[in-house]
Amino acid sequence: MDLLITGGCGFVGGHLAESFVADGHDVTVLDNLDDFYSLDIKRYNVSAARTAADESDGSYTLIEGDIRDQPTVDEAVDGADVVFHQAAQAGVRHSVEEPQAVNAVNVTGTLNCLQAARAADVDRFVLASSSSVYGKPQYLPYDEEHPTLPISPYGASKVAAEQYTRVFHEVHGVSTVILRYFTVYGPRMRPNMAISNFVSRCMNDEPPVVYGDGSQTRDFTYVDDIVTANRTLLTSDAADGEVLNIGSNDNIDIRSLAALIRDRLAPGLDLEFTERYDADAEHTHADVQKAHERIGYEPTTNIRDGVEKFIGWYRDNRDWYEPLVRN
Structure with missing residues (x-):
């Protein structure tokens, strides 16, 4: 299949590109290669996908361009069977400081991609959304019917992107699926995330720093x-027109997460605490029953096993990755 991944040099997009190419698909990536969290990670992702292409029947094409530019998006989408729209301006805290920039990428950029997908008559448009759309929990775990009450401009931009996606499905007949990701982590993750910071500090015999009292859960x-x-x-239409939570079906408080990593790497350290950010969600917890029913989704990696996998990857890549975390 011919696949387009917007933001395909980023964390999730890079993993998707590598996986799809390894399976023999022809993958085009549209990415503006900004350095918001690290060009080194994006270059690593490009290299990994190109290596996968060399070892498979798939192909990999990188288009350096911005989803805010409609002609660029039109060119990238043309000929694609499925569009995986991963591109976004990430960062809840950053969105508080730069809400207009976040809106331009996450809302206008998404609308550009939807317009192009409609014109190209793609088979499916998959939007990467976020648990940030839920905001203040009225109950937990969140199911897809929970009200969307975001507490950050980032969350609000994702709600708007979802609504445009819904409209294009209902009004224009575009086959769309919205996936609400819950705090994704793993190899090549953004270096400013809690897990990467906890691991880095513990490996350097420094206490992990927790924002707030650590009672918030993820x-x-x-x-x-x-x-x-x-x-x-790629092949299932069972979720067309739907919104699906994609989480682990479990959660952990941040204090316990820090202690888990500390106990694994540097058990003699104490935890440190500092002021939390107001825009950070208090709790997230996914109900993934709908995703299970529609697409057979079953999360396979719990937080303890996932942290162990990440620590192993971190050790193997410490020379180049750790400076990004500690920058």
Whole structure:
């Protein structure tokens, strides 16, 4: 199949590109190669996908361009069977400081991609959304019917992107699926995430720093489970027009997560605490029953096993990855 991945040099997009190419698909990636969290990681992802192409019947093409530019998007989408729209301006905290920039990428950029997908008559358009759309929990775990009450401009931009995607399905007949990711982690993850910071500090005999009192909880989803959910949508139309939570079906408080990593790497350290950010969600926890029913989704990696896998990858790649975390 001919696949387009927007943001395909990023964390999730890079894993998708490598996986799809290894399976023999022809993958085009559209990415502006910005350095918001690290060009080194994006270059690593490009190299991994190109290596996969060399070892398979698939192909890999990189288009350096921006989803905010409609002609560029039109050119990239033309000829694609399925579009995996992963491109976004990430960062809840960053969105508080730069809401207009986040809106331009996450809302206008998504609308550009939908317009192009409609014109090209693609088979399916898959939007990467976020648990940030839920915001303040009225109940847990979140199911897909939970009200969307975001507490950050990032979350609000994802709600808007979802609504445009819904409209294009209902009004224009575009086959769309919205996947709400819950805190994805794993190899090549953004270096400013909690897990990478906890691991780095403990490996350097420094106490992990927890924002707030650590009672806030997160549903951490290993990147391989995210890839599996997206792979299913290559051929399944069982979720067309739907919104699906893609999480781990479990959660952990941040204090316990820090202690788990500390106990594994540097048990003699104490935890440190600092002021938390107001825009950070208090709790996230995914109900993935709908995803199970529609596409057979089953998360396979719990947080303890996922952390162990990440630590192993971190050790193997410490020379180049650790400076990014500690920058």
